[in-house]
Amino acid sequence: MPAPSFPPLSPAALPDERDAQTFELRLERYGPDLLESLRAVYGNDLGDLPARLLEVLARNFRERPADLRRLDEARLLRPDWLQGPEMVGYVAYADRFAGTLAGVGERLDYLEGLGIRYLHLMPLLRPREGENDGGYAVADYRAVRPDLGTMDDLAELARGLRGRGISLVLDLVLNHVAREHEWAERARAGEEKYRAYFHISPDRTLPDLYERTLPEVFPDFAPGNFSYDEGAGGWVWTTFNAYQWDLNWGNPDVFLEFVDLILFLANRGVEVFRLDAIAFLWKRLGTDCQNQPEVHLLTRALRAAARVVAPAVAFKAEAIVSPRELLGYLGRGAHAGRVSDMAYHNSLMVQLWSSLASRDTRLFAEALWAFSPKPTSTTWGVYVRCHDDIGWAIADEDAARAGLSGAAHRHFLSDFYSGEFPGSFARGLVFQHNPQTGDRRISGTAASLAGLEAALEVGDAGRIDDAVRRLLLLHAVILGFGGVPLLYMGDELALLNDYEFADVPEHAADNRWVHRPRMDWDLAGRVSSEPHTPAGRVNAGLRHLLRVRRGLPHLHASVESWPLPSPDGRVLLLRRDHPLGVMVQVYNFSEQEVVLPAYELRGALGAEAVDALTGSRLHLERPTLRLEGYRALWLTQIG
Ligand code: GLC
Numbered sequence: 138m139p140a141p142s143f144p145p146l147s148p149a150a151l152p153d154e155r156d157a158q159t160f161e162l163r164l165e166r167y168g169p170d171l172l173e174s175l176r177a178v179y180g181n182d183l184g185d186l187p188a189r190l191l192e193v194l195a196r197n198f199r200e201r202p203a204d205l206r207r208l209d210e211a212r213l214l215r216p217d218w219l220q221g222p223e224m225v226g227y228v229a230y231a232d233r234f235a236g237t238l239a240g241v242g243e244r245l246d247y248l249e250g251l252g253i254r255y256l257h258l259m260p261l262l263r264p265r266e267g268e269n270d271g272g273y274a275v276a277d278y279r280a281v282r283p284d285l286g287t288m289d290d291l292a293e294l295a296r297g298l299r300g301r302g303i304s305l306v307l308d309l310v311l312n313h314v315a316r317e318h319e320w321a322e323r324a325r326a327g328e329e330k331y332r333a334y335f336h337i338s339p340d341r342t343l344p345d346l347y348e349r350t351l352p353e354v355f356p357d358f359a360p361g362n363f364s365y366d367e368g369a370g371g372w373v374w375t376t377f378n379a380y381q382w383d384l385n386w387g388n389p390d391v392f393l394e395f396v397d398l399i400l401f402l403a404n405r406g407v408e409v410f411r412l413d414a415i416a417f418l419w420k421r422l423g424t425d426c427q428n429q430p431e432v433h434l435l436t437r438a439l440r441a442a443a444r445v446v447a448p449a450v451a452f453k454a455e456a457i458v459s460p461r462e463l464l465g466y467l468g469r470g471a472h473a474g475r476v477s478d479m480a481y482h483n484s485l486m487v488q489l490w491s492s493l494a495s496r497d498t499r500l501f502a503e504a505l506w507a508f509s510p511k512p513t514s515t516t517w518g519v520y521v522r523c524h525d526d527i528g529w530a531i532a533d534e535d536a537a538r539a540g541l542s543g544a545a546h547r548h549f550l551s552d553f554y555s556g557e558f559p560g561s562f563a564r565g566l567v568f569q570h571n572p573q574t575g576d577r578r579i580s581g582t583a584a585s586l587a588g589l590e591a592a593l594e595v596g597d598a599g600r601i602d603d604a605v606r607r608l609l610l611l612h613a614v615i616l617g618f619g620g621v622p623l624l625y626m627g628d629e630l631a632l633l634n635d636y637e638f639a640d641v642p643e644h645a646a647d648n649r650w651v652h653r654p655r656m657d658w659d660l661a662g663r664v665s666s667e668p669h670t671p672a673g674r675v676n677a678g679l680r681h682l683l684r685v686r687r688g689l690p691h692l693h694a695s696v697e698s699w700p701l702p703s704p705d706g707r708v709l710l711l712r713r714d715h716p717l718g719v720m721v722q723v724y725n726f727s728e729q730e731v732v733l734p735a736y737e738l739r740g741a742l743g744a745e746a747v748d749a750l751t752g753s754r755l756h757l758e759r760p761t762l763r764l765e766g767y768r769a770l771w772l773t774q775i776g
Contacts, residue, residue, distance in 0.1 A: 295406025
């Protein structure tokens with residue numbers, strides 16, 4: 138079988154000779170990858186797909202604005218732009234942060250002051266009316282939610298951000314569209330072309346077969362994976378809510394639509410696409426319909442297409458899957474470096490909370506050991522909290538190696554973070570209790586989960602102090618791990634749970650809104666003059682961590698963080714072997730002082746080291762090291 142190829146580019150497609158040359162060179166470089174991946178998904182005979190794809194690529198290339206083409210060149214010269222220690226992300230809902238897109242534009246000083254280089258604005262493309270899963274039910278990918286602004290406002294904001302070296306990150310919801318999206322409307326109107334964009338079954342035969350092996354994402358408010366739709370005259374695949382219709386990626390037209398959408402948004406200045414719920418894209422009978430090989434092939438094809446037109450763009454995979462599967466999203470085997478540039482490190486987030494509750498890091502270390510190294514050109518998205526609930530993704534094998542029962546530990550964590558466990562410091566809410574599996578996921582802000590809410594209720598200074606230290610410890614780990622730390626809006630001010638979500642009819646049933654509060658600009662304005670309040674301490678501590686991080690080349694994401702055997706279960710030790718020297722990070726996950734034997738540190742670092750967080754020298758030839766409760770050390774070798 139001859140290698141697939143594109144038809145020749147017509148001179149009219151790219152009249153400018155220099156443009157045509159650049160385009161052709163990139164097509165030469167990435168075209169084979171693109172077409173081979175498509176052939177692996179859609180079969181050897183691609184029909185007119187290459188010709189249609191070429192039209193979409195050339196048109197978007199022609200329309201790419203000059204300033205973004207300049208960014209493309211700059212990125213080609215600095216392919217590790219997402220990996221440096223200066224890269225820090227901030228995640229916010231535009232309306233909850235600043236009202237509108239123009240409002241966000243007025244807060245750039247604030248973001249720049251924090252050292253933000255990456256701004257993920259939560260879903261802002263036009264969703265369906267009413268319930269819309271926090272915007273993850275998109276009705277129009279080419280329009281902005283009207284109360285936030287217009288597409289021009291978005292492009293304007295992106296320009297403003299770019300001017301300050303901040304990359305705009307948007308969600309690309311590609312597993313499903315809103316039931317009100319034009320494609321779904323036309324499918325319901327009976328147009329065959331659009332019915333083929335979805336999975337619609339006339340009766341329950343296929344849905345029942347699939348359900349045998351499918352898990353449920355929202356067992357509480359959206360049980361099952363199929364919804365009967367009167368208009369469509371059948372059962373529609375709806376993994377999430379009934380109003381979110383899963384797309385049929387087995388149809389190359391869907392692929393082509395998304396290439397065009399990605400490039401349309403990239404030409405408005407979006408620099409990173411968060412590939413929402415990417416694991417679910419491909420359905421295969423007899424499986425859980427997640428992480429199928431076609432998902433990676435399709436990502437690879439989308440990535441290659443983006444590289445031809447907009448090399449400045451990067452992809453981030455939102456795959457909340459087991460560690461074994463997760464590496465696939467950064468590229469395993471032949472896919473290495475060719476799929477997403479970044480993926481959420483869900484396991485790290487879960488382990489942070491797990492160790493905080495148990496005051497024991499042995500499971501944390503086991504979980505990290507279970508990871509193989511990621512491709513060196515990729516990076517993790519590391520986070521303490523995000524807009525979603527926390528699911529206790531703890532592998533039974535990892536738990537067993539740490540001497541725990543996975544099921545019992547998950548049960549404990551749900552009890553602990555819902556505040557039910559005796560002595561728990563946390564104030565969280567149970568999200569999606571699944572009686573069949575026993576799963577209870579948890580909602581709540583970082584500050585409420587770390588104990589600040591409960592401590593403030595009783596006004597206990599010691600407990601408040603512990604909560605502040607916990608929050609700083611968690612942030613020290615994500616800032617030190619080597620990846621893009623994603624600060625979740627409000628965590629820099631230790632914002633507590635927002636129970637008012639229950640009064641908003643569209644939010645009341647979904648308690649994830651408890652941790653999606655509105656920005657408190659009053660507090661943000663005065664926090665630096667209140668250094669002794671909890672918010673003031675968290676804010677100052679976080680800013681300090683961010684400053685230190687920026688100056689530490691050891692934190693480049695191409696280097697892995699590996700756990701060292703820890704002489705004390707309460708303390709996590711992470712080692713990074715950077716060409717500039719070894720770095721060892723020490724994290725005490727308990728409120729107690731720990732006297733740590735120094736031999737492990739001495740073996741890695743030598744007789745003396747500097748703690749980058751305080752600038753002080755540590756003499757490791759002494760037999761022990763005293764570590765106060767919740768203390769973090771970032772030790773680098775001297776010389
Ligand atoms: C992702 C989002 C989540 C949403 C789901 C469906 O997991 O983070 O908020 O409910 O996708 O789009």
